[in-house]
Amino acid sequence: MSVDKDLILSSLLQHNFLPMQKRDKEEMPPIFSSITFTPNVAKKLLGGKIRKSNDYQGFDAVDYKLTRFNGVSRSCSIPHPVGYADLVQCIHEHWDKIDYITTNKNSLIRPREHKDGRLVIMDYERSFEKTKRNLGSSFGRRFMAHTDISNCFPSIYSHAVPWATVGFDHAKKHKGAKHKGEWFNQLDEKLRKVKRNETQGIAIGPGSSNVLSESILARIDEKLRPQFDYFRFIDDYTAYCDTEDEAQRFIRQLSDELAKYKLLLNIKKTEIRALPQALTDEWIGALALRLPNSGELSAYDAVNYLNLAVQVAKSSPDGSVLKYALKAITRHKLKFMAEFDVLRYALTLSFHQTALLPLLGSLFDATFFGTTFLYGDELSRIALENAINRRSDGMAWTLYYLNKYDVTIDDDLAELIIASRDCVALLLLFQSGEAKHQAKVITFASGLDKDCLYDLDQYWILLYQLYIVDKIANPYADEDAFEVMKVGGVNFLQ
Helix, strand or coil: CCCCHHHHHHHHHHHCCCCCCCCCCCCCCCCECCCCCCHHHHHHHHCCCCCCCCCCCCCCEEEEEEECCCCCEEEEEEECHHHHHHHHHHHHHCHHHHHHHHHCCCECCCCCCCCCCCCCCCCCCCHHHHHHHHHHHHCCCCEEEEEEECCHHHHCECCHHHHHHHCHHHHHHCCCHHHCCCHHHHHHHHHHHCCCCCCECCCCCCHHHHHHHHHHHHHHHHHHCCCCEEEEECCEEEEEECCHHHHHHHHHHHHHHHHHCCCCECHHHCEEEECCCCCCCHHHHHHHCCCCCCCCECHHHHHHHHHHHHHHHHHCCCCCHHHHHHHHHHCCCECCCHHHHHHHHHHHHHHHCHHHHHHHHHHHHHHCCCCCCCCHHHHHHHHHHHHHCCCHHHHHHHHHHHHHCCCCCCHHHHHHHHHHCCHHHHHHHHCCCCHHHHHHHHHHHHCCCCCCHHHHHCCHHHHHHHHHCCCCCCCCCCCCHHHHHHHCCCCCEC
């Protein structure tokens, strides 16, 4: 189903700007939002004083590190609002030329209108839908090929967007200064300017990147679709084939098509398996069978279930086992006081797996009765661990909880947050409201090199939020973006 052009601006600006693409928006604490970054504000930004210095060809972005279940971080970006607004405006103006991505049946994450206003939600299918699709595709087939693109978003070449949208020949014949005004070259240019005018890699996090990556990958799907039965989850491919030769041919032809756009297959994750195969991973089956389907869950049963998950995780290191188990429990009705035992266990596990922190919110709410918060020491210890390891999400979520429940942030933790130089963590430290910590954050922000715009861009959301509460002056001497957004009522903290 095609997406109405009029929804593109509001979706990408107000709902898919910050790196919150999972269904439950687990990447950042719920205090963050871009709902006030409206199309009207974006239009005024682009009509203001925009950066034109030859020394700064474009903008930099805030780096926000998301921690995988194995402790390895993945960098997401929060682009500078002027560069992002310019790119989104260009996508909007030429949506009719790239909306082919919305009808690509091979892609499971194609852009579409969601109830919450987002254009892109990057989450796996529900179990029933996945089972139904896999059964339909695998019936009568003997082999399955699975692979993905190596380092997909960081490998995307900006010039590949024109190649995909208008074709290789046309794009290559219409390049250079003479053809700078062509819509596809404008899209290329504005994509680069979001990232310091670099041609290699696109930002992970904003919805615009998903739109433009799909514009490339959908063209590859067009080439493969007539020959193969397969689906693609972002950059992850699964094909069902009649013979092993056909499966090998799928891998070869996919590799050849990707190479045209300077993309590579991930050899380590490329495999061909004989069918039948289980529809779900073994660990999911093991956990799903052990959780009661009805009735209230006792503390004993919940803790035993988490015990099982810990054991299963040891033999299934590639799966997000503990997150699956804790989600199952928090969505289940628990018996009186069971939340306390579950929360104690979940805090212990969260020290080791940062990805569990977003799931603690409902447990904290259930065990907090408006008096003293009981888990400040544990959260502070987890925050220290994440600050030492420079994990943005770990610092963000723990500081968010500490602030929400009015827990005093001790000096050692504050110093480590400052030392981490993490933009989002610094902002949440300021949000603690403690004067001595706020002074440290303001000192940090004031000490940034105002003559290096890229350095400022890497902290723009911190600087902007300090600016709108009159703690610092506009650090961008020759640009009026902050003034325009403030007058327009933009606030990224709700």
